[in-house]
Amino acid sequence: MPEPVTRTVCLLGFGNVGRRLCELVARNDDELAERHGLRLRFVAVGTAAHGSLLAPAGISAADVLELATDPAGGRRAFPEPVRLGVELLLASGADVLIEATPLDPHGGRLAIAHLEAALGHGADAITVNKGPIAWDYRRLSTLAAAHGRRLLFEGAVMDGCPVFNLFRSCLPDCRLLGFEAVFNSTTNFILDAMGEGVSFADALAQVQAAGYAEADPSHDIDGHDAAAKVAALANVLMDAGMTPDDVPKDSIRAVTPERIAAARRAGRRLRVVCTARRDGGGVSGAVRLTELVAEHPLFSAGGSTLSVLLQTDLMGTVQIAEIGALPEQTAYAVYSDLLALHESR
Amino acid sequence: MPEPVTRTVCLLGFGNVGRRLCELVARNDDELAERHGLRLRFVAVGTAAHGSLLAPAGISAADVLELATDPAGGRRAFPEPVRLGVELLLASGADVLIEATPLDPHGGRLAIAHLEAALGHGADAITVNKGPIAWDYRRLSTLAAAHGRRLLFEGAVMDGCPVFNLFRSCLPDCRLLGFEAVFNSTTNFILDAMGEGVSFADALAQVQAAGYAEADPSHDIDGHDAAAKVAALANVLMDAGMTPDDVPKDSIRAVTPERIAAARRAGRRLRVVCTARRDGGGVSGAVRLTELVAEHPLFSAGGSTLSVLLQTDLMGTVQIAEIGALPEQTAYAVYSDLLALHESR
Numbered sequence: 001m002p003e004p005v006t007r008t009v010c011l012l013g014f015g016n017v018g019r020r021l022c023e024l025v026a027r028n029d030d031e032l033a034e035r036h037g038l039r040l041r042f043v044a045v046g047t048a049a050h051g052s053l054l055a056p057a058g059i060s061a062a063d064v065l066e067l068a069t070d071p072a073g074g075r076r077a078f079p080e081p082v083r084l085g086v087e088l089l090l091a092s093g094a095d096v097l098i099e100a101t102p103l104d105p106h107g108g109r110l111a112i113a114h115l116e117a118a119l120g121h122g123a124d125a126i127t128v129n130k131g132p133i134a135w136d137y138r139r140l141s142t143l144a145a146a147h148g149r150r151l152l153f154e155g156a157v158m159d160g161c162p163v164f165n166l167f168r169s170c171l172p173d174c175r176l177l178g179f180e181a182v183f184n185s186t187t188n189f190i191l192d193a194m195g196e197g198v199s200f201a202d203a204l205a206q207v208q209a210a211g212y213a214e215a216d217p218s219h220d221i222d223g224h225d226a227a228a229k230v231a232a233l234a235n236v237l238m239d240a241g242m243t244p245d246d247v248p249k250d251s252i253r254a255v256t257p258e259r260i261a262a263a264r265r266a267g268r269r270l271r272v273v274c275t276a277r278r279d280g281g282g283v284s285g286a287v288r289l290t291e292l293v294a295e296h297p298l299f300s301a302g303g304s305t306l307s308v309l310l311q312t313d314l315m316g317t318v319q320i321a322e323i324g325a326l327p328e329q330t331a332y333a334v335y336s337d338l339l340a341l342h343e344s345r
Numbered sequence: 346m347p348e349p350v351t352r353t354v355c356l357l358g359f360g361n362v363g364r365r366l367c368e369l370v371a372r373n374d375d376e377l378a379e380r381h382g383l384r385l386r387f388v389a390v391g392t393a394a395h396g397s398l399l400a401p402a403g404i405s406a407a408d409v410l411e412l413a414t415d416p417a418g419g420r421r422a423f424p425e426p427v428r429l430g431v432e433l434l435l436a437s438g439a440d441v442l443i444e445a446t447p448l449d450p451h452g453g454r455l456a457i458a459h460l461e462a463a464l465g466h467g468a469d470a471i472t473v474n475k476g477p478i479a480w481d482y483r484r485l486s487t488l489a490a491a492h493g494r495r496l497l498f499e500g501a502v503m504d505g506c507p508v509f510n511l512f513r514s515c516l517p518d519c520r521l522l523g524f525e526a527v528f529n530s531t532t533n534f535i536l537d538a539m540g541e542g543v544s545f546a547d548a549l550a551q552v553q554a555a556g557y558a559e560a561d562p563s564h565d566i567d568g569h570d571a572a573a574k575v576a577a578l579a580n581v582l583m584d585a586g587m588t589p590d591d592v593p594k595d596s597i598r599a600v601t602p603e604r605i606a607a608a609r610r611a612g613r614r615l616r617v618v619c620t621a622r623r624d625g626g627g628v629s630g631a632v633r634l635t636e637l638v639a640e641h642p643l644f645s646a647g648g649s650t651l652s653v654l655l656q657t658d659l660m661g662t663v664q665i666a667e668i669g670a671l672p673e674q675t676a677y678a679v680y681s682d683l684l685a686l687h688e689s690r
Contacts, residue, residue, distance in 0.1 A: 162663075
């Protein structure tokens with residue numbers, strides 16, 4: 001067994017995904033070295049409110065976790081003051097940027113700046129933010145290619161469920177003709193709770209309390225999150241060159257309990273269904289409230305079970321779904337991107 | 346662009362899959378050369394009743410199709426007499442064997458002999474037969490490794506739907522804890538037709554007329570086909586070392602129309618559900634008649650829509666399904682295996 005290759009990581013964002021990624025890497029450190037010949041060392045960690053870490057010699061994921069945890073098991077700030085992500089990244093000289101900052105409502109501009117800095121300065125980049133892929137994929141992928149770097153983003157849509165990798169690695173030479181999907185957990189929860197007789201306001205409060213919805217829930221409720229996922233998937237797999245603004249969207253605000261109850265009585269489910277299809281020379285997408293019959297392959301999408309039907313020319317329609325997604329699974333997406341990066345070098 | 350690499354193929358079996366593979370390769374010949382640097386040339390084609398072809402210089406897929414088609418567009422026998430598959434393979438000196446002979450009821454012994462001959466004589470091997478993978482995977486994969494060859498079989502379970510590739514390429518370091526699946530079209534059709542009031546005998550006749558069931562339908566009806574798929578998946582993805590004989594199976598012969606009607610009234614569907622799980626040190630599988638509620642992710646499996654839930658440690662449960670499979674899709678599985686082989690060399 002040859003000596004493992006060390007790759008240095010700058011992790012921006014240390015919320016749910018960042019922390020769980022460190023846990024996963026710490027648990028699998030030996031396996032990464034022995035099976036894959038890869039040793040990951042963290043040279044920087046940036047947060048918006050809990051300090052930062054700059055360790056040019058590189059520390060292990062387990063050491064990152066120790067630094068971030070106080071003796072009582074609570075959260076501890078990193079030793080250095082908060083710094084701008086780009087500044088931290090460049091100071092760290094990392095081989096790989098992992099962009100896991102919280103969602104920003106401005107089309108992912110902060111995440112885009114981080115990715116640009118990485119790709120323009122010799123680092124590969126992994127993001128779990130859908131914003132950059134939804135709003136700016138064509139430019140960022142061109143930038144990556146121009147610098148001989150890679151931009152990976154399996155966690156940007158459907159958490160760790162490998163929708164991009166399935167299409168790109170397992171369906172070679174297939175052309176994506178279109179897709180149909182349920183991509184948003186929050187609206188699944190609200191629509192189902194309303195079906196149980198809960199009011200819209202109470203259903204929303206429940207899903208916020210459970211940690212699924214954003215503090216500003218309009219992102220989910222009015223279809224912006226779903227539209228961003230439509231654009232991301234269409235940009236990557238159909239070369240659509242679209243933004244979420246190009247995707248017409250239904251809001252669930254106007255849905256009445258009576259409508260949901262009527263659908264239930266007919267054995268149907270109301271869902272926020274995302275679609276895209278080739279349309280003349282381009283690609284058109286939509287986010288529409290749709291009643292699904294029980295036999296429909298997306299009927300079982302509910303709660304955090306998300307699902308997509310990929311319509312291809314050579315392999316007909318292939319469905320992939322994650323059943324009851326957990327936050328760990330977005331961290332797993334980053335882990336699989338790190339391995340893909342390592343294996344392509 | 347460097348000159349494409351030529352790889353020579355011996356195709357055993359020229360039924361639906363073999364012919365459609367040649368159509369697919371003929372249509373994509375330029376793309377294979379330009380995008381993948383691969384030129385496929387057929388050096389032998391073997392059939393059981395329609396002659397054989399031996400062309401050591403290699404001919405294109407389009408030429409194979411022309412030889413196999415009479416001027417009226419019907420089937421024409423290949424120019425040479427029928428020969429034993431192994432003999433033809435060895436005489437051809439092919440780089441790759443494509444094993445696409447019809448299902449044989451004796452545990453795929455013929456297909457196994459073909460694969461052994463290929464792997465033992467310096468050829469890679471691709472099969473669409475589940476028999477070898479269900480009955481003899483461990484020995485065949487050991488043989489392949491010992492000779493530095495590869496054995497690929499994406500078409501053996503769920504036609505071209507990339508269930509093996511999904512797990513092996515897109516879920517790195519995941520351990521498969523178990524699976525739950527609907528793997529058999531014939532029983533889907535029969536159970537649904539009975540739900541519409543058709544008798545078992547008539548439903549069976551319909552599905553045979555549609556070309557889905559074998560002439561001897563007990564293979565499907567009594568769960569042997571499903572058990573073979575359980576063993577194949579468990580052998581490859583869980584290192585189970587099992588055979589279909591190790592899998593207890595329910596037959597659908599005893600199912601009454603009343604039972605199906607009662608399930609339908611309750612909003613449920615009766616399905617032949619395949620499962621496997623880790624069990625102590627080993628793996629146990631089963632094929633069981635099961636009533637599925639509408640919310641179950643396998644509920645939408647029906648007709649030739651087949652679906653599997655892969656239960657993993659790191660990525661929770663991931664579902665993959667093919668919606669309304671067509672014979673072209675098994676040919677596509679071989680096509681994707683050919684590309685995988687080429688890209689690994």
